[in-house]
Amino acid sequence: MAASDSAGDDSLYPIAVLIDELKNEDVQLRLNSIKKLSTIALALGVERTRSELIPFLTETIYDEDEVLLALAEQLGNFTTLVGGPEYAYCLLPPLESLATVEETVVREKAVESLRTVAQQHSPADLEQHFVPLLQRLAAGDWFTSRTSACGLFSVCYSRVSPSMKENLRSHFRALCQDDTPMVRRAAASKLSELAQVVELEYLKSDLIPMFVNLAQDEQDSVRLLAVDACVSIANLLPQEDVEQLVMPTLRQCTGDNSWRVRYMVAEKFTELQKAVGPDITRTDLVPAFQSLLKDSEAEVRAAAANKVKDFCQNLDKAHQESLIMNNILPCVKDLVSDPNQHVKSALASVIMGLSPILGRQNTVDHLLPLFLSQLKDECPEVRLNIISNLDCVNEVIGIQQLSQSLLPAIVELAEDSKWRVRSAIIEYMPLLAGQLGQEFFDEKLNSLCMTWLMDHVFAIREAATLNLKKLVEQFGSEWAENTIIPKVLAMSRDQNYLYRMTCLFCINVLAEACGTDITTRLLLPTVLSMAGDKVANVRFNVAKTLQKISPHLDQAVIQPQVKPILDKLNADPDIDVKYSASEAIAGIAGLG
Structure with missing residues (x-):
């Protein structure tokens, strides 16, 4: 009898120990016990994990955020430990509780784990267990549960019945119109995910009105997230529908009162360009891009400047040169002397890429003067961004033209009175050597490299020494x-x-x-x-x-x-x- 009592005590041991550890005041001890959950579950076996461990964990969601975060992460990998996909629904109660807590990172991790677990549900289990959870979260009193709900629609939508799909769309619409900005923000951030799985007819009839409303939201933090959805939706629609259903909203975003929304449009511009196609790009996006390049906010101009090369490269080949020369290049010329150094630096990092697009004559006539101007810019980053991309131009106009135009500017930088400028050009010398070739280097730049070894500033002599090593490795x-x-x-x-x-x-x-x-x-x-x-x-x-x-x-x-x-x-x-x-x-x- 005593032996069987003892065996009974042993069988309860892991849960008893876990309870003691989770009640301990030491956060680290509680955290360690959560990290051992999979080991405890293996010791208990699948039945006791389902009947004892999971209910116990569901009742203990009151802990430090760090412990809850670890728990949310562990539960996402627990399906095999509760008996496989047919029992995956057992993991939903603790994850549902975790998806409602106040701390954002815990909720996000719980949603991530819920998404993982949802993929392991059968369609029947999704309807019976997962969708009711989603509906409870979506209708929850606290905004925390409603924000979590937004991330769960796309993982179950495609595998449920048509009536259930209609119900899910209705719930998502309500979240898009929620009183709390945080919920609308979460809905806007997940709209593109849902758009990927919704049938085309409902994309047009249900989701696009949601998108239009979010893009007109009073909060700019919601409106800027609608820009991302704009890219996804435009990609999913037939070309003829893009003009009617997406473009009015996109035009509105491009001229939004908030610079943050315009910044997001600039950031996503080349993705938008690919999504809307060449005709709409020519009629709508080229003027929009011009206005972004001239924006009153430096952050917007810098984001747009960063996209100059890619935007020009993706233009319809038949109109590419004329659009660049007549519409984009005048804006680029203004940006070369922009008062903000981040804008100039962003432009300098991509402007050389226009050379292969525009060809030799246009490069010589129109781009070289801009490169030379940037090489003399007071901001070192601008000069170095030009130097680091010289190979693009070299391929188009050849070394002779480059040497006549750019070499004097490089020499000027190399002899600059500010030692930090000299140091920066030394750093780029191996790169220049590789781009310009050994013969050119020996003829034009070798003596400079030796001169630096005798510079009066130690940092320059040191940099010049390391430069020699890199040159030897190259040549x-x-x-x-x-x-x-x-x-x-x-x-x-x-x-x-x-x-x-x-x-x-x-x-x-x-x-x-x-x-x-x-x-x-x-x-x-x-x-x-x-x-x-x-x-x-x-x-x-x-x-x-x-x-x-x-x-x-x-x-x-x-x-x-x-x-x-x-x-x-x-x-x-x-x-x-x-x-x-x-x-x-x-x-x-x-x-x-």
Whole structure:
């Protein structure tokens, strides 16, 4: 008898422990117990999970948000633990409670899990269990449950009976007209999802009136979400219906009083363009795009400027050039000198993409002057966005034209009095080198790169050093041996000790890029020759450089050549030189 009592106690153990842990004051302990739910459910088996664990969890929805969030997430993956899809409805009660709580992230996670569970229901179970839950949430007293309901219509609509579908559309219509802005906002955000699954006749008769109302809502936060629905609905309608059913609302959104709605239109503009097709784009969207590019709010202009290339690229080929030249380019010219730097920067990141669309002559006549103007802009981001996209133009007009027009501007930037500007152009030099090719680079830009190594600002010398490494990686070690290395090694004999130090810094990074042969044959002798430098700081860096390049040396030279020099530096009168040499000796010994 005692044994069977004990067995009975054991069978209750997981639930008893869970109850104790969930009542504990320590949030972390409660959180950990929720994260172990799947293990507990496995121990209990499917029947006891359904009859004991799920009801218990349904009654404990009163906890900290963090714990509830973990619970909402766990329950979405619980279907197999309650016995599979035919018992998935058992998970609905706790998730329904979680979908009504105050904390938004918990509700969102509960809705996500409800959507997952709904997909595992049979059509009969959807009608019997899931739809009633959705109806309760949609008619709930608190706005929290009604906002959650909005996210559940699209997952069950297509698998229920026609009468039930009508009921669901009716409920969704009520949510679109709810008194609470948060609910209307949630309905507007889910309208496009529902539009994807509703039959075309009801899309026209039921959903489009909802969309039109939401697009005229008194709250701009609701109206801007209607713009997203506009894209989905236009994609779903036959072309002839778009003009009549969607365009009046879209025109209204483009000229909305709220800049946030206009911003959303600008953000979605190329998606709208694809959805409405070439004819409506030509008659309606081109003028709308012009007005967005001239908008009074900088945020709207920047969002529209960002879309210039894509919008122009997607224009109907037969009218593309004339639409760009007559309608878009005049606006673009104004934006080049926009007072807001974010607008100019957004434009600079895409404007070069117009070159392949407009062709050689238009690029030379109309775009090059704009590029040159942007290359002289006071905002570094504008200049760099132009430089980083030079390859688009190079393909269209060729290197000769580019060099005549753009090179003076690049050189001007490279010699700018502000060191941060020089630093930024250095950063783009490897990119430029790749775009313009080795021959052009050697002829026009190589000397600039060497000049930076002798800049009076340390940050520039440092950036120039890293630049050399990237160039070698791009053009190869043979190019480095012929073009770069002789000039770098010549710096080891410069009167200014700072440039002798820069020579060592260059060797540090070039060793890795050039490989063992060049490092041993060309770089090492120069480093060794500098070990007797009269400036302690140089000797200190010789020791550091020897340690740094030793993995890239032919190991046969370490003992006869490197070690004696380090031993000599280890006996240096300067304490820092000694320390650096001893570190290098230890480091090289570690290699062996």
